[in-house]
Amino acid sequence: MGSKAKAIAGLLAATCVCSIIALILSVVNVKDVFLPPSTKYGLVFDAGSTHTSLYIYRWRADKENDTGIVSQVEACSVSGPGISSYADDPAGAGASLKPCLDRAMKIVPAEQQRETPTYLGATAGMRLLREENSTKAEQVLAEVSKAIGEYPVDFRGARILLGSEEGSFGWITVNYLLETLVKFSFAEKWEHPQDAEVLGALDLGGASTQITFQPGVPVEDRNTSVFFRLYGTNYSLYSHSYLCYGQSQALKMLLAALHQASSSAQIIHPCYPQGYQENITVAELYDSPCAFAGFYYTFNFLNLTHQQSLSEVNTTVLSFCRRNWTELVQSFPKNLNYLHTYCSVAFYILTLLLDGYKFNEHTWxxxxxxxxxxNTDIGWTLGFMLNLTNMIPAEALQHVKGHQPGLWAGAVSFLVLAVVAGLVAVFLHCFWKTK
Incomplete structure (x- = not known):
């Protein structure tokens, strides 16, 4: 055998040896590996009576007992009033949403936008508009749907929520954030906390107020009975929404009642809702309600959000209401937009909670x-998103074969050497044959 033939044979032998070594390294110490779950995104517009906000949420695709572990990524406040204020300019309602949608498109990865479920839920402001003029309400919903539909998202509709939905979704949000529905345990897994105290939820908006809790007795009215299954556990709730008893509408009723006082001897009390289920008393059914939205903003301004006694609350409210208006303007120059409402709304809140819902000095x-x-806003949108994840199929973790980095690098190196040796052998054979 000539020297040329020996050289080619040697290169072919090196190719075989390197290939065998690469094959051995590629199968040594191979392990089953599950890739991290992908992340899902969801967008929910909260179209309230006085303003609209867009909430951006995300959760892991594998979920826990069929429900997602959802977190808030960002909240975007839409400029201008609530969409019900655009009754005579429906197109303006749609246009007002676009800056927040543009913001969302910068947050949700482009490759996931078309599969991102997007909703708009309108609350009491639109309920009132629908009662006053259903045609205008439909026109507003059509325009906001048109605006959202121009974006590359999985838009699933704009609709007016039932009051019981608004209240019960708020209840889910409160209890989820306070870890009474699901909690990450010391065993490093998500579990239903067995001894957690489930809280009630009190929501005060501009046009309606909601009360929701888990009752210990059967709910008589089916319109106030709500059922959920979250993280493998069933929940039966009492949820009642009082339209026109939000803080803005209640103040309008109060002014109307004051104007009628001189001409009518019998006036229905304008400051608390009627029709609360009589055999259900708040105090005996849950001990720790969470009051948010309008309840919080007014009492936070008065520095009354630290579980002060009812006596201290009454004293603080009375003291504030007795102050001279000029003095208040000088003391709170940054709060002029709402300064004139804090006194009346504070009294309304006290009347609603004490006379309407029957809290007292012991339960206050x-x-x-x-x-x-x-670090997450309390409202109905997160609860809505959590419940929605029950209807979005979970994704199984992707199963792959894994190598140790060193072995994988070695296998690749020997494979490259085998290819190089084989190519050199072919080149030399062709070159010498031509010569």
Whole structure:
């Protein structure tokens, strides 16, 4: 055998040896590996009576007992009033949403935008508009749907929520954030906390107010009975919404009642809702309600969100209401937009909670006035998103074969050497044959 033939044979032998070594390294110490779950995103517009906000949420695709572990990424406040204020300019309602949608498109990865469920839920402001003029309400919803539909998202509709939905979704948010529904245990897994105290939820908006809790007795009215299954556990709730008893509408009723006082001897009390289920008393059914939205903002201004006694609350409210207006303007120059409402709204809140919901000096200190929990806004949108994840199929973790980095690098190196040796052998063979 000539020297040329020996050289080619040697290169082919090196190719075989390197290939065998690469094969051995590629199968040594191979392990089953599950890739981290992908992340899902969701967008929910809260179209309230006085303003609209867009909340951006995300959760892991594998979920826990069919429900996602959802976290808030960001909240975007829409400029201008609530969409019900655009009754005579429906197109303006749609246009007002676009800056927040543009912001969301910068946060949600482009490759996931078309599969991102997007909703708009309108609350009491639109309920009132629908009662006053259903055609205008439909036009507003059509325009906001058109605006959202121009973006590359999985838009699933704009609709007016039932009052019981608004209240019960708020209840889910409160209890999820305070870890009474699911909690990450010391065993490093998500579990239903067995001894957690489930809280009630008190929501005060501009046009309606909601009360929701888990009752210990059957709920008589089906319209106030709500059922959920979250993280493998069933929940039966009592949820009642009182339209026109939000703080803005209640103040309008109060002014109307004052104007009628001189001409009518019998006036229905304008400051608290009627029709509360009589055999359900708040105090005996749950000990620690969470009061948010309008309840929090007014009492936070008065520095009354630290579970002060009812006596101290009354004293503070009376003291504030007795102050001279000129003095208040000088003391709170940054709060002029709402300064004139704090006194009347504070009295309305006291009347609503004491006369309407029957809290007293013994149960008052159990009320928690909160805006956020776990750095997340308290409202109905997070509860809505959590419940929605029940209907979005979970994704199984992707299963792959894994190598140690050193072995994988070695296998690749020997494979490269085998390819190089083989190519050199072919080149030399062709070159010498031509010569």
């Amino acid at each position: 200190s159990n009320i928690h006035f909160s805006r956020q929990a776990a």
